[in-house]
Amino acid sequence: MARQLIDTGFKDVYVLKGGLREWTRAQFPVDIKLVHKRECVSCHLDVTPGIVSDWQLSMHSKNMVSCSVCHGVFHMSEDDVELAKPVEPEKCGMCHEPQWNQFKAGKHAKAWKAMKAVPAAHWQPMLLMEGMKGCGGCHKIGIKTIDEIDTLREEAADFGIASCDSCHTRHTFKKAEAVHPRACQTCHMGFDHPQWEMYSSSKHGVRFFLKQENVLPEDAAAPVCQTCHMQGGNHEVRTPWGFWAIRLPLPQEDAWAAARKKILQAMGILDLEGNPTERFEVVKELDMARLTPEAWQQEREKMIGTCNKCHSVNFAKGELEKGDRMIRKADMILAEAVDIVAGLYAEGILKKPERYVRPFPDLLALHEAATSIELKLFHMFLEHRMRAFQGAFHNNPDYAFWYGWSNLRQDLTEIKEMEKELRKKKQKQTENCNFQIQN
Template structure:
């Protein structure tokens, strides 16, 4: 038995040496990254993750792709945590968007569109095979979105820069908010030596991955809507309007099939207990540097910014609904209800509807996310101020359409 094990180990070592010799000339940086990794130090080699079937330049397709299941063999706890968090659902949530399949294939499968970041999500073996057949190996691993190949560095994944690739830009500029917030500034000062090593300087991971917990989740979720409805009657009406715009409620206030999609992708907290669990967790994290009272007060201010953003967005949604009802704006044939679909994104059919989804996806996101990331410029100028301008533009455009109809009727051009 011992002889069999020694022989097996010897074959694995020989296969590994063959891998290194070949890739040293073909892709040397892969080899150097691996040699610098902890994997190399502990004996995790090419064969450990890719198998031994690929043994020459003629059969690269035989190299197995490392997936979360591969990582689970050594890191079961971290993979299980990841599966409970929202990052694991990124692929599902991307596919659930109503018009994703309308986009060009390059945007859907490559690194040029939403899929480039959403591929961090878990995928079935069938989906991984399909991606590979399409020539798009990237995204099979999930873990390698943050612990990039072939270093798989923990230190890299602990840096806020690791989050920057995805959490930036138009719809969720968390990186820009963090970097220019006092938290981000202190982190930069700490890394340059201007602040002492033990100075408080929170990173993204400090607040969202406490003690390395990979089950990343937030209280308000990506959409900043939740259940139960608030006690404030005006806010409850506004949130109901927003939920109708998201397609979660129909015009009569009844839940739709899209609610099941929101549940599955964990895009919102749907019970008070689920929200409070995340809120209490964040208060505890904030309290490492601040008093608990201060933390709760500032988080409550963020909640209030969600309320204010809902007021502005709901007003504009109702303006567009009225245009549908009056026949001044054609409701897209693919929309199930007489409400604009905020999740249609780029496929909004008119300038008014385009302005509405930008109001939702760009400016509302900046308003409430800027508040929770303690960045006043994003909360005010890039958020609230832009939403006010969006609302005014939509209302003025609606009035212009009404004036045109009156003129057309007088001239008999509306027949």
């Protein structure tokens, strides 16, 4: 949308249509100069000096977006602190409409709901979820409804609802911070999505850091996370395969189709007959997988276009197809392991946890799985399968091979060993039982 100069009486204040003036009118029916006369800053220079100095560094302070524009004018002393307004992403959106609209349409916006949709989420301590010290600390990037915010503020957290400050942190709110790959690091790291580790030690990342250290010249080519995932500054993030690397429809009947079906069943997205379940509806609603060939292809083309800024289309296509083939390889191994555990349930050798809806392993029970063999299966699924294909896509040979593929192979071997042990144990029990009956 075109920017529009709104006459606020201040020099160089450019805000978007539907911006500052309408916004302040709607939210805080006070004259902007009046707001500014109130002494938030002078008192907060003592109360929270770091916040004031960050705000002074921001474009906001230079454009008369004062404390009260975001937090309101109702709190004015130490006795009425609770009247300071929370800042939801909608508020940023009133002046930054394009970014807000893009953000709303992308995957980040869904993060809070996605976290809550995982069955195991409900068995975790509140502190780590709504308290934002664990899952919630990353998934807070997602949009929360007004009801969710009210409950949060009553029960768990007064803050963590702004979403936009995930990449340009308060109160500097700098574009420069958000374009640096470290802006993604806190969340895109670790156990099941080590994109930071993979990227920073890939050739792409190494070149980026060499530029920072002035070994390579500033305009040497080196893509960062944002080059590939926020093309042209677009705040709508989404990848072809997504986090789970599942997509529909299944390919023509072949070995991969069978393996993928089994994984979708173990995720509870398809039932044992292969029909969509209630979890499929969640996948659809939260955009967790591309559900048509076109939707997938569109994202893939976008990615190839990005690689093509530096590489040939031929090179890029070939590299991305290697990532697809890595998913295939990993799926085949995971499916074999799912089969083993499902078989043990079916034969009554392993007791299926009561809370599983179907007589099948439930991968979304995560670390709450009941036995060592089921926990091994969880690690295959969420740690090692992820690393194998994410490592391939992020051009990190060590992650794809040693942290990914090699571990998958070891997991399968261990699962087979455990299966043997469990069967032996069961047989012994049966023999003992028969012996007792005979005597």
